[in-house]
Amino acid sequence: GISIPTVTLVIKTPDLEREVFKPYKTHYKTRKTRAGGYEFYIKDICFYPESPTQDSAFWLWYGQTDLLGAVNDDKTAGLRLRKNNISIGGPGRVRELFAETAKSNSRFNGWYIGEIHIITSEAIPNARRDGFEEVKAWPEIKRELMPFIRERVDKARQVSRSRNRPTAKVMRAAQEIINEAKQRLETGFVSPRQRDAVLKRLEVEHERVSKAIETRQNTADVKRLESVVQKLEETRQVLEQESSYAVKKLRSNLTRRQRKIISDILKILYQTLDKKIYEKAEAAILARFQIQTGDLEQ
Numbered sequence: 396g397i398s399i400p401t402v403t404l405v406i407k408t409p410d411l412e413r414e415v416f417k418p419y420k421t422h423y424k425t426r427k428t429r430a431g432g433y434e435f436y437i438k439d440i441c442f443y444p445e446s447p448t449q450d451s452a453f454w455l456w457y458g459q460t461d462l463l464g465a466v467n468d469d470k471t472a473g474l475r476l477r478k479n480n481i482s483i484g485g486p487g488r489v490r491e492l493f494a495e496t497a498k499s500n501s502r503f504n505g506w507y508i509g510e511i512h513i514i515t516s517e518a519i520p521n522a523r524r525d526g527f528e529e530v531k532a533w534p535e536i537k538r539e540l541m542p543f544i545r546e547r548v549d550k551a552r553q554v555s556r557s558r559n560r561p562t563a564k565v566m567r568a569a570q571e572i573i574n575e576a577k578q579r580l581e582t583g584f585v586s587p588r589q590r591d592a593v594l595k596r597l598e599v600e601h602e603r604v605s606k607a608i609e610t611r612q613n614t615a616d617v618k619r620l621e622s623v624v625q626k627l628e629e630t631r632q633v634l635e636q637e638s639s640y641a642v643k644k645l646r647s648n649l650t651r652r653q654r655k656i657i658s659d660i661l662k663i664l665y666q667t668l669d670k671k672i673y674e675k676a677e678a679a680i681l682a683r684f685q686i687q688t689g690d691l692e693q
Contacts, residue, residue, distance in 0.1 A: 397447050397448060397449055397451070397454065397514075418468075418470040418471055419458075419471050419508065420437075420468075420471070420669060421436055421437050421669050421671055421672070422434065422435075422436050422437075422669045422670055422671060423435055423436075423437075423460075423466055423467065423468055423471075423508075424467045424468075425463050425464035425465060425466065425467055426464060426465045426466070426467040426505075427467070432464075432467060433463040433464065433568060435460050435461050435463050436460070436671060437458040437459065437460060437508070438458075438459045438460060438461075439458075439459040440456055440457075440458060440459070441456065441457055441458075441459050442454065442455065442456050443455050443456075443457075443543050451514065451515075452513065452514065452515040452517070452518065452532055452535070452536050452539065453511055453512060453513045453514060453515070453518075453536055453539075453540070454512055454514065455474070455509060455510060455511040455512060455543075456509050456510060457474060457507050457508065457509030457547075458507070458508040458509060460507075460508075461554070462506055462550065462551050462554040462555075463564075464506065465502065465505040465506055466505060466506065466507075466508060471508050472486060472505050472508065473485075473486025473489060473490065473504045473505050473507065473508070474486065474489040474504055474507050474508075474509045474510070474511055475488075475489060475509075475510050475511065476488050476489060476510075476511050476513060476526075476527075477510050477511065477512050477513065478512075478513045478518065478520055478527075480512070481520075481524070482524075483513075483520055483524060483525065483526065483527065484524070484525040484526045485525075486504055486505065487525075488525070488526050489504050489511065490504040490505075492504075492537065492540060492541070492544050493544055493547075493548060495541065495544070496541075496544060496545055496548050497548075500548045500552075503547065503548050503551040503552070506551050507547060507551075511540070513527070513536065515532050515536075517531045517532035518531065518532040518533045518536060519531065519533070562607070562616045562619060562620060565603060565604055565607045565620065565623075566604075566619065566620070566623055568600060568603070569600045569603075569604055569623045569626075569627055570623070572593070572596045572597055572600050572627075573597075573626055573627065573630050575593060575596075576593050576597060576630045576633075576634055577630070579593055579634075579639070580633065580634070580637065580639055582641055582644070582677075582681055582685070583639045583640045583641035583642070583643060583644045584638075584639065584640050584641065585640070585641055585658070585661040585662055585665050585677070586640075586661075586662050586665065587638075588665075589665055590634065590638065593634065594631060594634055594635070597627055597630060597631045597634070598631070600627055601624060601627045601628065601631070604620050604623050604624050604627065605624060607620055608620045608621060608624070641658070641661060641681060641685065642654050642655075642657065642658040644685050645657060645684050645685055646684060646685065649684065657680065657684055660680070661677060661680065664676050664677065665677075
């Protein structure tokens with residue numbers, strides 16, 4: 396393998412100290428279409444080639460996702476070229492490689508997030524730094540990249556085709572918010588703001604599934620989606636009737652001040668962290684300070 400040098404960059408002021416990172420996140424949304432937008436997460440980081448060496452002309456990483464559509468983030472959407480960790484041409488240059496498989500496939504670059512690091516000194520950026528000179532190593536690098544590009548196109552097309560039967564996709568998104576709502580009823584909400592956000596998502600999914608029913612001709616799909624609509628409505632009604640908050644489920648031996656501090660910490664974390672990271676932090680805090688189910692039954 397190869398070692399990847401890292402640099403820690405910290406901005407300091409008299410009142411603030413903050414480390415600077417690249418703009419990549421763990422949680423994104425797709426661009427909105429007639430069907431709406433979808434939230435998704437980076438499940439893992441993949442590399443190509445899997446074991447680059449010092450003799451490799453390039454290496455790349457990309458985020459593994461469910462490929463729900465084009466990423467709605469101009470700072471990170473699309474695979475991008477870098478040389479000496481300097482951006483070369485943005486996602487447009489790699490979009491051209493996707494287009495070499497078929498012109499219409501250029502759009503699929505926007506479904507991915509990642510970077511192609513050119514490490515050979517034989518690849519020469521042009522004067523505008525928006526691409527490489529078509530001499531020496533660059534033409535060969537493009538040829539070596541094409542199997543990877545074709546694989547990404549095939550994967551995106553395969554997933555896209557499977558969603559032409561979008562009943563499963565619609566049901567999955569709806570079930571995710573139903574499960575989250577049920578979990579919140581068990582652990583309690585951090586704040587009214589969090590409760591309102593879950594209610595809003597239930598309403599959005601209710602509308603999305605209802606619209607999906609209108610476009611279905613398959614009776615079995617209609618019945619499955621109607622069942623989901625009913626579950627969404629039932630879950631929404633329960634949430635509107637119950638206002639269960641996490642602070643009320645904290646252990647009774649905690650003082651009022653301790654409860655207030657825990658509640659404030661959870662609110663701050665909810666407002667500042669990505670969803671996945673927040674959920675891990677919240678689970679750890681509640682596991683330490685919240686009443687367990689068995690305690691309630693005694």
